[in-house]
Amino acid sequence: IYPSSSQRSVYAPKSLSPKVSPSRSRSRLEALDNLVISTIYSVSSKLCASTSNIIRKAGQSFPPIDEDQATTLETVLYLLEDVDLPSSPAKKTSRELSGTLRNMKKVEQAIEMLGKLMDNDGSEASQ
Secondary structure, eight states: OOOOTTTOOSSOOOOSSOOOOHHHHHHHHHHHHHHHHHHHHHHHHHHHHHHHHHHHHHHHHSOOSSHHHHHHHHHHHHHHHOOOOOOOGGGHHHHHHHHHHHHHHHHHHHHHHHHHHHHHHHHHHHO
């Protein structure tokens, strides 16, 4: 039942997978990193589009109370719909990372705008 002492090893069992060179392993990780970054960028762009649709509907349901708020609403919508696609393949990953950060900032601003629109509606009802 138990392996003989010549078959047992005090060291970790040998891996069944072939040895991969460090540079090949690094390129696999880079490819995986790039895939994750591209996916996150794609999701952030979709969040901008969805947020734009929500803000547009909210603007109809909760009309802005003044010209400044209407202008801010239009600006936020414009920013959400302005998608910056990575241009050169050489800098694609860094452009996607910066694009993701910009998209998340746009969504943050849109949510703040949505809160202001809804607060205005609540304050008018109470007056």
